[in-house]
Amino acid sequence: MREMKIKKKLSENILDKFSIDFLRNQVLKNAYGNDDTVIARLDPRILLVWYLFIGLVPWFVNNLWFLIACFLLVLVTTKLARVAGLVLLLFAIGVFTQTGYLLIVSFFFGGNTSTIIPLLILTLKVATCSLASITVFSGLDPDRLSNGLMWYGCPERLSFSISYAYRVLPMLMEEFQNILLSFRMRGNPPAHETFWGKVKYLFYQTKIVMHAFYPLMLNTAKRSRTTVEALEIKGYRYAAVNKNVKKIKLSSMKITYNDLLFLAVSFLWISLSILASKIF
């Protein structure tokens, strides 16, 4: 009896956790909740170069030592960046569905090194690149990221869009949540005690989510009228054509001792792994 109660509570909790509110919180956490980490304080330009290396090179190398070293490195940086739980979960699911399941299957069904090693290499590559992306795109807050991109010549509109998207996303999700709540209050979903009922309920939910988009779009359109006017007043259009603005924006970035240290440690670690692969 007691056990059942606990079980029930647990399942309720999981469903409860995965609400829009939770998603909104995770998005915010991911974007801005970790601005005091080592990674977040690095110069975005340095981090982008680092990402270019760690994200690309593993694809062209099949040396196990090197790949493991890269993987461990990004594991540490991900830890340092204090990435939100949801993103890590998505990462785990992603890697597993890409190649991980093959690795596990072959491991259990008598695969030998000749099948496991190539699969392990592939899994490591996928995992390393994903974790590197997570470190950079979730460890840096959107503004620093967009400044970094702008320095490398990405158009101003792109970088504004990135930071603005993060600005409106929580608002959109809140609005969406409220509309869904309206449906919940007034709707009449099918009973879902039986299995067939559960299937019907799932269909119903999907339908409601789709229906909720229509009011969401209209409400957003109504809100954005003010935003568009405000952007005009705040000189957004002038900034896009003014070279000075870009210069001022970019001058806020500075390479510090920490950035160099970060690069040096990464470089040393990778060199060691190459050395190790030569020796063993």
Place this chain on the structure above:
Amino acid sequence: MNIIEIENLTYSYPAAKSPILKNISLQIEKGDFLAVVGNNGCGKSTFCKALNGLIPHFITGDFEGKVTVGGLDTLKSDVGTLACKVGYVYQDFENQIVRPTVLDDASYACLNYAMPDYMERGKEALSLCGLEGREDDYIWQLSGGQTHLLALAGAVSLRPDILILDEPIAQLDPGHADKIYGVLRELNEKQGKTIIVIEHHTEYIADYCKHVMLMKDGKIAWKLPTNEALCRVEELQSCNIFPPQITTAAYRMKQNGCLKDQPLPTTIEEGSTAFQALRYSGFKPLKNISKSCAESAVQFRDVSLSYRSVKGDNRIVFDHLDLEIRKGEKIALIGSNGAGKSTLMKLMVGLLKPETGDIFLEGENIRNKKTENLSRKISLVYQNPEEMFIKDSIKADISYAMQVRRMENFQERTDRLLDRFHLTELKDRDGRLLSGGQMRRASLAIGIALNPGILLLDEPTANLDIATRKEIMRTLTDIKDITETVMIATHDMQLVCEWAERILVLYQGKVVADGTRDDIFGNSSIVETVGIRPPEIFSMGQVLDKKAFCYTVDEFLQSFEEA
């Protein structure tokens, strides 16, 4: 010196049949603090947008006449140049904020106009607006009032000579409202800025503004010094603007032959001189409050709830809350922005589940009940009516809940509801496109479609002008036969005093006071800690005699007479 000069301005929106601004000519002096008043839809916002060049540069349309702002002809200058002269804060100010952190948003405009000292300007604006020390905060950490101050700082950072604010305090609690006006007064007096506000709250106009301008159907009826303007009681009332309660009271006394040679007072200060000859009659306004021992409608037992926060610990909203609401009660729920009023309501309809503790609806625990099964008993009308419109016409919206429950004759019932709320002619329109008052009525109709015994209303009078507000109040009395128990969360103390029989005060996750209006407003320690502002006429009565508890103009007239 005139900072704004308008000559024969006529403007109509694209594709509109008739002009919204009709042949306006006006001068505004430098350093003025001007309130613009008028009916909903009389062109106040349009007028203000013509001053900062959004009209006609961004919003096109037929523009005739000449507008000169700070020596610049708006037709010949672009929006950017004008933005440095005129700052604008919107009514829906949260949509005006485009950057994630406070300092970033305050300095954003300066950065865009390539001002090298943009950071300093942002910081200076923040300190002028009382947001010093919040520079590195994220915008969602700010309360509603602080967000408004940030929107203001964003405008102030360009160091404009003129600031325009569209209904600055419509969504704020009195504490935040005072703060905003305090900041505006400083900007006006110390920095010499010219300030223009669109404002319904005449009490604030009386306290802070120098001039008042009345707009009627796209024309300017007059512009007068505040005192003189607010004393035109009848004319203001005919435009659905209600003069301060004190002025109205004095005006009615004069009509009754009292206060012969006194000018009409507009503030409490003036009132204490004007009314000094009055004596308290000992009148105690009777309000039928039957201490009900009826059945319990909703009961909270030891309820706790907290929100996840982006950083650090979760924010506790309710900490072991106990509360009982009985059938037939009319309850007002008050407390500052963020005190948990909306959360309390969402808990009652089952949209949120308490972390610990239980909530009982008519004796039944709702923990394991589904929201949709509760909706025949209890219903919530959101603060933001847009979020209740889930269909493409209000008719479909009103009938939705009945239709999916396969109620018989739901169409008839829908028609009856449309009729009751005077929405029949608008039934095929999308709710979002209606005016503020119509939206509010539609959302009420949706809320009572299933005949719930308990109705919860979240800020039903926010953002409404007084006429629409009265209409909503009438509707509330009107639906008495359907809904027994009604709870309203609001900042509108006049509504509270006129309507509520029981008042709950939320403060820091607890009900700190619970009782009649005398219990609440008579308890000065509660009023001070929570920051409640009683209706002005009540404070006036208190100044004249501590024994007087009068909440409406009528009660005031009965309480005081010439000795």
